[in-house]
Structure formats: C-alpha cells, structure tokens
Amino acid sequence: MAKRPKFQRPTGMKDILPEEQPYFEKIYRTVDDIARFYGFGKIDTPMVEDSELYERGTGQSTDIVEKQMYTIKTKGGDVLAMRPEFTPGIVRAFNENGMLNLPQPVKLYTYGPLFRYEHPQAGRFRQFNQVDFEVFGEESAAIDAQIIQIFYAFLRDLKFSHLIIEVNSIGDAQCRPYYKKVLVNYLRPRQNSLCADCRRRIRENPLRVLDCKEEKCQRVKAQAPQFLDHLCDSCKTHFKSLLEFLDEIDLPYHLDPYLVRGLDYYTKTVFEIFSESTVEQKEGEETVTRSALVGGGRYDNLVRLLGGKDVPAMGGAAGVERIVALMKEKGFLGAEIPVPKVFLAQLGDLPKKKSLKLLEELRRAKISITESLGRDSLRTQLARADKLEVEYTLILGQREMLDETIVIRKMDTGEQAIVKMDKVVEELRKRLKK
Numbered sequence: 001m002a003k004r005p006k007f008q009r010p011t012g013m014k015d016i017l018p019e020e021q022p023y024f025e026k027i028y029r030t031v032d033d034i035a036r037f038y039g040f041g042k043i044d045t046p047m048v049e050d051s052e053l054y055e056r057g058t059g060q061s062t063d064i065v066e067k068q069m070y071t072i073k074t075k076g077g078d079v080l081a082m083r084p085e086f087t088p089g090i091v092r093a094f095n096e097n098g099m100l101n102l103p104q105p106v107k108l109y110t111y112g113p114l115f116r117y118e119h120p121q122a123g124r125f126r127q128f129n130q131v132d133f134e135v136f137g138e139e140s141a142a143i144d145a146q147i148i149q150i151f152y153a154f155l156r157d158l159k160f161s162h163l164i165i166e167v168n169s170i171g172d173a174q175c176r177p178y179y180k181k182v183l184v185n186y187l188r189p190r191q192n193s194l195c196a197d198c199r200r201r202i203r204e205n206p207l208r209v210l211d212c213k214e215e216k217c218q219r220v221k222a223q224a225p226q227f228l229d230h231l232c233d234s235c236k237t238h239f240k241s242l243l244e245f246l247d248e249i250d251l252p253y254h255l256d257p258y259l260v261r262g263l264d265y266y267t268k269t270v271f272e273i274f275s276e277s278t279v280e281q282k283e284g285e286e287t288v289t290r291s292a293l294v295g296g297g298r299y300d301n302l303v304r305l306l307g308g309k310d311v312p313a314m315g316g317a318a319g320v321e322r323i324v325a326l327m328k329e330k331g332f333l334g335a336e337i338p339v340p341k342v343f344l345a346q347l348g349d350l351p352k353k354k355s356l357k358l359l360e361e362l363r364r365a366k367i368s369i370t371e372s373l374g375r376d377s378l379r380t381q382l383a384r385a386d387k388l389e390v391e392y393t394l395i396l397g398q399r400e401m402l403d404e405t406i407v408i409r410k411m412d413t414g415e416q417a418i419v420k421m422d423k424v425v426e427e428l429r430k431r432l433k434k
C-alpha cells in the first residue's frame with residue numbers, strides 16, 4: 001500500500017482541483033448574471049466575525065452554535081468565529097454601513113467559503129461554499145416569492161430539472177409562543193420515544209424537535225400539531241399571499257407543515273429546494289434520493305436583534321458543493337468546458353524561445369492554445385496533441401525558424417501546410433471558423 005503523505009488536508013475539507021474549477025466558475029457566472037438582472041449588489045464580508053454575532057443571530061441553541069462553530073481566540077484576546085453562514089455577517093454590515101438610509105429594499109448577494117464543524121459525509125463538509133441572496137426593508141410576501149423564484153431560476157439555468165420546493169410558515173412573536181405550548185403539550189407525554197437531544201430540546205427549543213433527522217423522532221413528528229393551524233391573522237394572510245404569488249409564477253411547490261429549518265432567526269416564511277434523483281440499486285430496485293440544495297426564509301427581527309432598527313428581511317442560500325456534485329453526476333457541464341483546439345509543438349532551443357512570443361500573440365488574438373514546452377521530441381508532442389484531441393498542431397522547427405514559417409498540421413487527416421509566421425494568426429482564425 002502506498003505510504004500516506006505526512007501532511008493531509010483537514011478532515012471534511014477538500015482541494016478544488018483545476019478540473020473542478022469550471023463547475024464553480026459556471027455557478028458563479030450564472031449567479032452574477034441573475035443578481036445583475038434582479039438588481040442585487042455584491043457584498044463581501046470578513047471570513048471571521050465576533051462569535052457573539054452568531055450566538056445571538058443564528059441562535060444559542062442551534063446545532064451551528066452549540067456544536068459546529070470554529071472559534072478562535074486572537075492574540076489580542078478577541079473571540080472570533082469563522083463564519084458558519086452569511087446572514088448574521090450581512091445584517092451586521094447592513095447596520096454598520098448605515099444601509100437603512102439607502103432607498104429600500106436593499107438587495108445584496110454574495111458567495112464564498114463557510115466553516116462548520118460537522119460530521120463529514122456525502123454533501124456535508126467542514127469547509128464549503130454558499131451562494132447567498134438577502135433583501136432588506138420589504139415586508140410584502142412578493143419578496144419571499146421572488147427569492148424562491150431567483151433560486152429556482154438559478155438552478156434551472158444550471159440545467160436542473162426535478163426540483164422540489166417546500167414551503168411553510170413558522171409564525172412570529174405573536175403566534176409562536178402559543179404554538180410552542182401546543183407542541184410541548186404534545187411532545188412531553190412522548191418524550192421517552194425521542195432521542196436524548198430532543199428530550200433536552202423540549203425544554204430549550206421545542207421547534208428543533210421537528211427538524212431532527214433521527215428516525216424515532218421523525219415518527220413522533222408525523223402526528224405532531226401543525227404550525228399552519230395556529231398562525232395569527234397577520235402570519236396567515238402573509239402565507240396565503242405567498243402561495244398566491246407562487247401560483248402566479250407557476251412554481252411547483254409543496255407545503256411541508258413540519259419544515260422549521262435549523263436556525264433561530266426565521267419568522268413567517270421558511271423554504272427549501274431539493275433536487276431529486278432516481279438511483280438504481282441492486283436487483284433493479286430504484287430509490288429516490290433527495291439533496292437539499294437551497295434553504296432560506298424571512299427574518300423580520302434579526303436586524304433589530306443585532307443592534308439595528310426594525311427592518312423586515314428575507315433571504316436564502318444554496319450549497320455550491322452539492323450543486324457541483326449533482327452537475328457532475330448528471331453530466332450538465334461536459335460539453336461546455338472549453339478545450340483548446342490548437343497545440344504548439346517546438347523543436348530545439350531557438351524555436352522554444354520563439355514559441356513564448358507566438359503564444360502571447362495567439363493569446364492576444366483570443367485563440368486558445370496549449371503546448372508542452374518542456375518536451376523536445378516531436379513524437380511525444382504529437383502524441384500529447386492527439387490525446388488532447390486538438391484540431392490543429394503548429395510545428396515550429398529549426399528550418400521553419402530560418403524561413404520565418406510554421407507548419408500547420410490538421411490532426412484528423414495528417415495534412416500539413418506551411419504558412420508565413422506573420423500570417424499564422426489569420427490562417428488559424430480562418431480555419432477555426434469553419
């Protein structure tokens with residue numbers, strides 16, 4: 001067995017190698033286009049923030065704060081957390097930069113790495129990237145529908161089909177305390193059927209029980225009272241209005257009465273978007289797997305909770321690595337990865353020097369080309385050109401140098417032509433256009 005190298009990447013973190021980069025680039029290009037169209041401005045916030053920002057914002061009794069935060073004590077004694085999500089940092093930036101004075105709504109988006117000390121598994125990493133959209137200063141459910149629509153459009157643009165949108169309302173400060181009581185009254189007599197974490201959650205944060213993935217807790221959840229039956233009038237009207245907007249834009253949504261999300265700041269609307277794929281397992285048996293690609297919701301109290309004014313807000317975030325994994329599995333990018341169509345082969349010292357100049361000329365002419373400057377044998381270079389499946393190889397030898405010419409070889413037929421060096425760009429353009 002090969003010896004493992006002494007240094008390895010930290011558990012749950014990965015290298016994004018050159019062959020994976022086109023997926024990330026495609027995703028970020030698509031996001032930039034959508035954001036520009038819908039009038040979102042890009043914001044970048046620090047990768048670390050005061051850890052209290054998340055304790056207050058994300059919530060003291062959430063898994064993120066309880067179990068998953070990477071905290072650092074600086075030499076100066078500050079306690080910082082590596083950002084586990086974007087939302088509290090963006091709210092902090094909204095308050096700190098006086099964005100309340102801008103015309104409302106303020107629409108912001110961002111993408112980049114986040115850190116959660118998770119139990120690593122497929123689609124769950126300790127460092128991962130998200131694409132995040134947030135809107136501040138708009139109460140209407142039209143914005144809730146628009147955020148859902150934006151994420152749906154983003155995934156559709158990346159060629160995803162079979163998307164499932166789940167929505168729910170988790171009320172507000174008016175109706176939630178009452179629902180919590182109703183839920184606790186249901187859970188308490190059943191606590192022996194719950195996992196240890198959920199038994200504790202009944203006291204600390206009963207809504208979290210609805211979010212638990214343990215099978216026995218799911219069984220208890222299946223009969224639990226539903227939030228939708230206990231919403232106050234204003235939350236009910238908001239939710240009804242959201243569903244009307246979603247119907248209007250023909251988005252295929254489902255109502256999941258137990259969707260609560262794992263973060264504390266949500267009010268009213270919560271949503272998730274899943275991609276469904278059918279995987280064939282042994283003996284022709286098919287199972288449907290679901291991957292949660294997007295999560296979000298309204299958070300009308302967070303701006304004030306983090307020191308600002310009463311500003312309603314709504315947003316969501318998509319997991320980039322999960323999207324990349326599915327794009328690869330479904331072959332969504334294959335044909336779009338740009339491959340160079342020309343290879344430059346050189347023979348000897350002088351041609352090698354000339355090659356550097358020629359490469360720069362071709363770059364300026366936007367002709368994508370590859371080479372193997374470290375190799376000297378023509379046979380090895382042609383073999384490499386073959387492997388790369390280029391259409392043409394330019395061959396620059398000693399004799400061509402003297403004549404100021406270059407050979408153009410058409411790779412599929414082996415046909416060769418000699419052209420003047422100062423005409424090579426023009427000749428390639430002509431041939432590649434065909």
Ligand code: HAM
Binds near residue numbers: 084130133134294295
């Ligand atoms: P979240 O549900 O924690 O929400 O994360 C959103 C998405 O990020 C998930 O649906 C998933 O695709 C991806 N994700 C989360 N954790 C991991 C992980 N460990 N590894 C890989 N992917 C992961 C939020 O973060 C909220 N800030 C969303 C939001 C924005 N709500 C309002 N505005």
